[in-house]
Amino acid sequence: MKRHLYFDIDEERSFLLPYNLQFFAGAADKTEPPTTKKLNDARKEGHVARSKELTTSTELLALFLTLKIFVGYMAGRFIEVFNSSYRDMDKMLDGEFTTVMAEGILRNSITRIIVIILPVVLIAFAVSFTIILVQVKWKLSGKPLTPKFSKLDPIAGFRKIFSKDKLFALVVEVVKVILIGYVAYDTLKDEWNTLLVLYDISLFQAVALIGDIVINLGIRLSLIFLVIGFADYLYQRFRFRKDMMMTKQEVKDEFKQTEGDPQVKRRIRTKMLEVSQRRMMQRLPEADVVITNPKHLAAAIKYDREEAEAPILLAKGADYLAQKIKDAAREYGIEIVENKPLARMLYYNVEVGQEIPAELYQMTAEVLAYVYRLKGKI
Numbered sequence: 001m002k003r004h005l006y007f008d009i010d011e012e013r014s015f016l017l018p019y020n021l022q023f024f025a026g027a028a029d030k031t032e033p034p035t036t037k038k039l040n041d042a043r044k045e046g047h048v049a050r051s052k053e054l055t056t057s058t059e060l061l062a063l064f065l066t067l068k069i070f071v072g073y074m075a076g077r078f079i080e081v082f083n084s085s086y087r088d089m090d091k092m093l094d095g096e097f098t099t100v101m102a103e104g105i106l107r108n109s110i111t112r113i114i115v116i117i118l119p120v121v122l123i124a125f126a127v128s129f130t131i132i133l134v135q136v137k138w139k140l141s142g143k144p145l146t147p148k149f150s151k152l153d154p155i156a157g158f159r160k161i162f163s164k165d166k167l168f169a170l171v172v173e174v175v176k177v178i179l180i181g182y183v184a185y186d187t188l189k190d191e192w193n194t195l196l197v198l199y200d201i202s203l204f205q206a207v208a209l210i211g212d213i214v215i216n217l218g219i220r221l222s223l224i225f226l227v228i229g230f231a232d233y234l235y236q237r238f239r240f241r242k243d244m245m246m247t248k249q250e251v252k253d254e255f256k257q258t259e260g261d262p263q264v265k266r267r268i269r270t271k272m273l274e275v276s277q278r279r280m281m282q283r284l285p286e287a288d289v290v291i292t293n294p295k296h297l298a299a300a301i302k303y304d305r306e307e308a309e310a311p312i313l314l315a316k317g318a319d320y321l322a323q324k325i326k327d328a329a330r331e332y333g334i335e336i337v338e339n340k341p342l343a344r345m346l347y348y349n350v351e352v353g354q355e356i357p358a359e360l361y362q363m364t365a366e367v368l369a370y371v372y373r374l375k376g377k378i
Helices: 036-044 052-094 098-136 154-162 164-190 192-200 201-245 248-257 262-286 320-332 340-349 358-373
Strands: 001-009 014-020 289-292 297-302 312-318 335-338
Touching: 001 320, 052 098, 052 192, 052 201, 154 248, 164 192, 164 201, 192 201, 248 340, 262 320, 289 320, 289 340, 297 340, 312 340, 320 335, 335 358, 340 358
Parallel strands: 289 335
Antiparallel strands: 001 014, 289 297, 297 312
16 A cells, blocks of 8 residues: 655655555564464474473483482492403403404493483483473474575574574573572582592592582572573463464455455355256246245246156245246246245245155145146146
8 A cells, every 4th residue: 555755845846755554564463363274384384382491401300310310220330330341351361362352341331331321311302202292292394304595595694693582592591601600609519518528438439429419400400491491481482472473464365265265255156056047947847837925936846756756846036036937937838826835835945956845745736736727637
């Protein structure tokens, strides 16, 4: 839609500047909530509200909790692997040293270590998969993996660096660094006296003590990151919902795409009605009688014992179409009988091509008998 701005420079000079209102349309025009179709299309494209912060924090929390529960068991198994490997190496050194024997010891040690850490890996994978499933539901899409040349646009990439999303991500990272520093300082401050005794205890005790401190610190950090992750997830949902908002014109266009253009559908219905009426009028010469009410309704029926057990409604119409049926009946020499109750019941209760219901047999038979007597058939 075009408008004009009037500029009056002085008494002698002035001019009109045309402008398009569409240039001023922006996010404020998106006042309509997203439709189900748009949300489904976004899911197919891989666009969903998802927080990487929530996923990462949940994985870290699961990892440290698993380590806290199984650290004693895992430490004992690692020591067994260590002792077993050294015993095998001692035996190997007493005999002939070969590369095959060394490879066997190394392979056996790696296999046993993998078995020890496998439960931790499986638990972390299960937690990660679950939290992603909770956020985005089960919907596989390969479209995010499809290469897009638009992503290589340096100008678009430069704009993204200074976008609101990047600014928010930067704020989150700064907050995380500050929290990591504070929580680490607070934890180590409380454990400072404990760390001073490391010189007076055995290596195994020292490793267990440091491991316990690190795991407790990891759990505290993971819980804090989990809060940040939930906040980020709520923000991502809000931003996604805002991005999916639609203008009134977009809603109308989508309705036309899914339901069809109302004007086109109206034209199709009109064409179908015309075809149906044309077919109906073509069979009208077969009718035995046209029953009217008498001005507004008309119904043409035919009775042929070889074709059907009951009379069949060949045509019906109201107002203009009823008049066409009566005119055609006069043209083909078909009797026109006025019977208001029967005409109304035929028009409103029987479809074209259907047999007359049993309730109307008596009234229809009386009309047909009257017509047959006029034509001398009985």
